[in-house]
Amino acid sequence: MLDVKSGFFKMNKKAIELLGETSIYIIFTLAFLAILILFITLQSSPKMLLQQKTAKQVALLIDASRAGTEIKIDIEEFLDNVEKGFNKKPIRVDNDLNIVTAQLSDNDFYKYSYFNDLNIDLEISGDYLYLKINE
Amino acid sequence: MNKKAGQRVLVFYWILIMVIIAVGIVSAVWNVFGANMDIREAEAGLLKERLVDCLVKEGKLLDSYEKLDSGSLDSLNQICKIDLKDNTGKYKETIQYGIIIGLRDINDNYYSDKSFGDWTLGVTFQEKGKHFPSWHRRSVFVLDNDKKAFLEIATFVDKNEKNT
Numbered sequence: 001m002l003d004v005k006s007g008f009f010k011m012n013k014k015a016i017e018l019l020g021e022t023s024i025y026i027i028f029t030l031a032f033l034a035i036l037i038l039f040i041t042l043q044s045s046p047k048m049l050l051q052q053k054t055a056k057q058v059a060l061l062i063d064a065s066r067a068g069t070e071i072k073i074d075i076e077e078f079l080d081n082v083e084k085g086f087n088k089k090p091i092r093v094d095n096d097l098n099i100v101t102a103q104l105s106d107n108d109f110y111k112y113s114y115f116n117d118l119n120i121d122l123e124i125s126g127d128y129l130y131l132k133i134n135e
Numbered sequence: 136m137n138k139k140a141g142q143r144v145l146v147f148y149w150i151l152i153m154v155i156i157a158v159g160i161v162s163a164v165w166n167v168f169g170a171n172m173d174i175r176e177a178e179a180g181l182l183k184e185r186l187v188d189c190l191v192k193e194g195k196l197l198d199s200y201e202k203l204d205s206g207s208l209d210s211l212n213q214i215c216k217i218d219l220k221d222n223t224g225k226y227k228e229t230i231q232y233g234i235i236i237g238l239r240d241i242n243d244n245y246y247s248d249k250s251f252g253d254w255t256l257g258v259t260f261q262e263k264g265k266h267f268p269s270w271h272r273r274s275v276f277v278l279d280n281d282k283k284a285f286l287e288i289a290t291f292v293d294k295n296e297k298n299t
Contacts, residue, residue, distance in 0.1 A: 097222035
């Protein structure tokens, strides 16, 4: 009776040890995968890339333009990614500092400068961005 | 005892493999999505074209070349409407462009040159150091008061951190 009891306890102790090790292994693996997936999701978010692409594209268009040029650009993809509740103009031009800003949310934005020191009128209507380059 | 030691070694290898996989995935994702788009070459090309527009008309060198005061960003801004400062905050309003303009006769003798902004970027470019700006060069045949000449323009764009 005593032998059986001690054997039973011995077996349980081993099982508990095994269970503990396995649980730690599973928890560690899940945590590792979760961190990795979170990192990939955050990094591969198209928003940062989209802001940079749009700001640089607009800056290059301004640099390439002469006074009197009018440009219409399809920015549907960019506008689709603007965060809900974000009220500012998502693409802006600062004529004093010669900077284009592309912004999809309150926290994220991208700025790029251009050298063509002309006055730029920028308007967004529908899915399009309208640029008018003035003297 | 031996079995436990073996298990510990296995755990160590398991962690090592996980770390290697993580480093691989992180660096791949970082390279693909974290890299900047490099548009400096396009910028350097456009800057060069803007200068040609400002200085040459119908093959003739304009007065604007003479009016340009070498080294003066104000004269470049007033005459050619070009601002070489970067005000994005990243570079604390420092100049991120360099321009060298020269005139040479048909016997390859330079008789005039002007530079604007950080023209030393041209030297940095040749040294191919860590700092590696993009550049463009163009030679335009012009008539300088009926004298045949070549207008040489070299433009440099740094903006390293925003493009690499």
